[in-house]
Amino acid sequence: MFTSSAEYRLLLRQDNAIDRLLPRARELGTLSAEDLAVVEARIAERERATHRLRSVRIAREEEDTPTSSLAQLLCSGSISLDSVLDRAELADLARETVESAAIEVRYEGYIRRQRREVERAVRYENLLVADSIWDEPLLELSREGREKLRKLRPTTVAQAARIPGISPADAAVLVIYVERERRRASLAATPS
Numbered sequence: 001m002f003t004s005s006a007e008y009r010l011l012l013r014q015d016n017a018i019d020r021l022l023p024r025a026r027e028l029g030t031l032s033a034e035d036l037a038v039v040e041a042r043i044a045e046r047e048r049a050t051h052r053l054r055s056v057r058i059a060r061e062e063e064d065t066p067t068s069s070l071a072q073l074l075c076s077g078s079i080s081l082d083s084v085l086d087r088a089e090l091a092d093l094a095r096e097t098v099e100s101a102a103i104e105v106r107y108e109g110y111i112r113r114q115r116r117e118v119e120r121a122v123r124y125e126n127l128l129v130a131d132s133i134w135d136e137p138l139l140e141l142s143r144e145g146r147e148k149l150r151k152l153r154p155t156t157v158a159q160a161a162r163i164p165g166i167s168p169a170d171a172a173v174l175v176i177y178v179e180r181e182r183r184r185a186s187l188a189a190t191p192s
Contacts, residue, residue, distance in 0.1 A: 008114050008117070008118055010107060010110055010111050010114045011111065011114055011115065011118065013103065015096070015099070015100035015103060016100065016104070018039055018042060018043060019043065022039055022043070025039075042097065045093060045094065045097045046097050046100055046101050046104075048093065049090065049093050049097050049098045049100075049101035049102075050101040050104060050105060052070070052089060052090060052093075053069065053070045053071040053074070053084070053090075053098075053101055053102060053105050054069050054070075054071045054105070055069060056069060056070050056087070056089045056090075057069055057070075058070065058073070070084055070087065070089075071105045074102055074105055074106045075105065075106055075108075081099065081102055084098065084102055085098055085099065085102075121158060121161070124156065124157040124158035124161055124171070124175070125156060125158040126156070127156055127157040127158070127175065127178055128155060128156055128178070129153075129154060129155055129156060129157060129160065129174070129178055130178070130181045130182070130185065131153070132181060133174075133177050133178065133181055134149075134150055134153055136177065138150075138173075138177065140173045140176075141170050141173050141174070142167060142169070142170055144165045145165065145166050145167065145170035148163050148164075148165050148166060149163070149166065149170075149174070157171060157174055157175055157178060160174055
């Protein structure tokens with residue numbers, strides 16, 4: 001699959017495959033002790049690169065601020081990746097390592113947001129939609145969302161969120177309906 005087609009492509013980058021797959025490789029025992037040592041050394045080197053990007057400060061020419069970190073300059077677009085890769089402070093680190101750290105730093109906010117989306121999707125997988133919800137008017141949903149959901153009647157919020165035409169806002173509203181219905185059902189089930 002092309003990463004451009006992946007749903008969470010910022011998290012599924014080639015340069016972070018080691019981080020994503022190392023726990024599974026350890027669990028399965030697919031790496032030798034030597035391979036593990038190499039991988040752990042790469043991860044440690046990238047952490048050093050990230051630390052340097054955040055700590056190396058250089059003067060900004062166009063502003064009154066005396067210094068900014070390389071990470072700040074990368075995030076603001078004031079410095080190119082090639083310029084960062086050519087810095088003497090990073091010369092002892094592998095070029096690929098610095099590039100990976102720079103990507104992580106530059107897109108940190110977007111990556112954090114995508115991780116929250118993944119966590120929300122996992123919660124939605126387990127959030128069952130009671131059949132009684134489809135009897136409600138669902139006025140807070142978009143017209144298209146209401147029509148598609150009533151027609152398809154998904155059994156989980158995750159299924160609903162994957163329906164073309166269902167916006168993230170519609171999915172969020174559906175969560176509210178599901179939670180309200182769950183509370184209503186639990187109150188009805190408790191003896192008075």
